[in-house]
Amino acid sequence: MRISQLSAQSGVPVGTIKYYLREGLLHDGTLTAATQASYDESHLERLSLIRALVGPAGLSISATRKVFETLDDRGTPLFELLGQVHHTTGPPISDEQDLRAAQALLDRWGWRCETDDLPTVGALARALDGLAAAGFELTPEQLDDYAARVLGIATEEVDRIPVDSPEAAARYVALGTVLVEPLILALRRLGHQHASRERFGGTTPS
Template identity: 55%
Template sequence: MRISELSRASGVPVATIKYYLREGLLHEGQLTSATQAQYDEGHVARLRLVRALIGVGGLSVAATREVLDQLDHPADSTHDLLGAAHRSLGPAVDEDVDTSAAESLLDRLGWQVRSADRQAVRQLAAALTALEAADFPLSEDEVVSYAQAMRAIAEREVADVPLESTEAAVRYMVLGTVLVEPLLLALRRLAQVDASARRYGTR
């Protein structure tokens, strides 16, 4: 298909497709002349993925490029795949952040976190620091209750990782991280509305 047909098939404007091609988010089509190329269903699927990552996932072009690189060049083990997927995703946190409170919490939880997963540890530390700075600290017991809820979700997600191919596993982990997090946030907010209505009434 030509680029105009690719645009219709994917729902992505031609100008945006050309931008994604320039940024390396979409692989080049098969050249048929100096100014024309043919595209296939693989391009349609990649465009839909890019739109999901940038749109629903809220990733920057640079972060999207890193995620796509993980899909195209996956790590060796399933566990390393997950770590690589997480490291491709934000937010970036200053490496000098004090992680002592986060590490204490992880020790209490007994979670197996390696040095390769330091970005997530720094993100947790930054979140705890932000709560303190806003004078809205949570007790360790409250944070543990959040962690236990997340652990139950994570156990289910990890158990569902498809193992028939590395590509399928990477796709599941990356998209599951990027696209499910907005879902979790929306469900949390709706659950708060429901809990409030049940506790305080709906006047």
């Protein structure tokens, strides 16, 4: 297909497609003339992933390029590719942050997470620090219960990752991480409302 057809099918303006080509995010088409090229389904799939990463996932062009560098290295194991996507869509981490308490929990649960590669270990550390600063520390048993429930959700999500193509897997992880987290938080808060109504109903404090 020509670039105009690629634009029509993908919903991406021609000018934006040319920008992605210049930035190396989208691979070149097959030259059919000095100034014309032909594009195929692989370009549609890549454009879908680009839009997911720079749109809902909120990645910069440079961060997206890093994902594609990993993606285009066909020797990269799928686990490392998905880790790169997760890393680029995750929260930042400070080099000065103390991760020992968070890492101790992960070790106790047997969760294999690399602190150098997963900034979310830092997010866990900040959450624990916040709880401690507010004097609202959870018991080890409560933390274990949270971990077990969340691991169940995460395991089901990982089982649904498509494996027919690296692009499809990366898109699923990027959107699943960025877009599903707010959904889970909203459902938790609505669950609190429902559970509170079920427990307390119309009772008033004595």
